[in-house]
Structure formats: C-alpha cells, structure tokens
Amino acid sequence: MAPYEALYGRKCRTPLCWVETGERKVIGTEMVDETTSKIRLIRDRLKAVQDRQRKYYDAKHRPVEFEVGEFVLLKVSPMKGVQRFGKTGKLSPRFIGPYEIIEKIGNMAYRLDLPVHMQGIHNVFHISVLRKYVSDDYKRTQSKSIKLRPDLKYVEEPERILDYDVKQLRHRAIPFAKVLWKHGSERDATWEKET
Numbered sequence: 001m002a003p004y005e006a007l008y009g010r011k012c013r014t015p016l017c018w019v020e021t022g023e024r025k026v027i028g029t030e031m032v033d034e035t036t037s038k039i040r041l042i043r044d045r046l047k048a049v050q051d052r053q054r055k056y057y058d059a060k061h062r063p064v065e066f067e068v069g070e071f072v073l074l075k076v077s078p079m080k081g082v083q084r085f086g087k088t089g090k091l092s093p094r095f096i097g098p099y100e101i102i103e104k105i106g107n108m109a110y111r112l113d114l115p116v117h118m119q120g121i122h123n124v125f126h127i128s129v130l131r132k133y134v135s136d137d138y139k140r141t142q143s144k145s146i147k148l149r150p151d152l153k154y155v156e157e158p159e160r161i162l163d164y165d166v167k168q169l170r171h172r173a174i175p176f177a178k179v180l181w182k183h184g185s186e187r188d189a190t191w192e193k194e195t
Helices: 003-008 023-027 029-060
Strands: 071-075 077-080 095-105 109-113 124-126 130-132 153-156 158-168 173-181 190-193
Touching: 071 109
Parallel strands: 077 153
Antiparallel strands: 071 095, 071 130, 095 109, 109 124, 158 173, 173 190
C-alpha cells in the first residue's frame, strides 16, 4: 500500500489517479477532462522551463575530454606553513605537472602516469581536477620540488630573503623582508613582517 494510505487509512485522491479506468463514470467526465488538461499544461510549462535552462547551460558548457597520451595539469590545494603578510594564497601554484594520461576510466575519470615520489597518491582523478596542458614555462610548476600529501596539499616554504626594508610608523618601526618562496619565481616574491 502507499504511504499515504497507511497513514490516513484511505486512498489518496490526487488528480494523477483520476484518469484510471472506471473513474470517469464515478467522478464525471468534465472534471476528469479539466484535470487532465491542467496536468498537460503543467507538464508543457515544466518542459519549456527545462528547455530554456538547458539552452542557457549548453551555450556556456564546453565538453572536456582528454585522449590517452595527452598531458594534463593536476589541481592541488595549497596549505601555507608561513603566514603571508597581506596575501591570501592567490599567488601560490594551483596546478602541478604535466602528467601523461595512460588510461580513460569511464566518462569522468582518468588514470595518470605519476612520478615515483608521488606513490602514496591514488593515480585516478576526476575530470574536475584536471586541466589541459598548454606549454607555458612561467605557469608550469614541477611536482619534483613539491612534497605532496595524500590529500593533494603541500606546505609552502621560504627559499631565501631577497631584500630588507623598515616601515616607519609614528611611534615604532616595523622590519620587513622580501621572501622568495620555494615554488615561485622572483615576480611572486612577497614582503613579510619579520618576527
């Protein structure tokens, strides 16, 4: 029995079941026809809304597929080991690689050829964490220098100090150091407060 029938002890009288065999005689043909036409109208309007939403989605959606043998970048989440002054981690590397695709698993997952030092990480990734590799030496970050954790996060560490400066306020002086980060270039160096 239906949950409604078990709860209330009687059959549910919805417009959906009014068109069952034998119901037309009991209820009346005009009422059943009116209800059926309203149900058809509701279904048509729902289909129109779904088609409109599909059109908006299809206009912006670009299907992404990779072939076996292509190179892709892998998205990682940075976890700072050093508090940066005035920075929220936007300059830290978001993608590492490139890595070669060795197998396609279904429509949404790919197996990558990861290096030996990344053995603890499962080598099958969802398409949402992969990006097509376009050769650009500035954006490319080698994973050999990054120690990844199994949850694809790493600790950002300073490499060396490039410059010193002192910011003079009214009653005190604050020393700053320009830090070159281990996984970045000199353009990405940031000024940090000395502790």
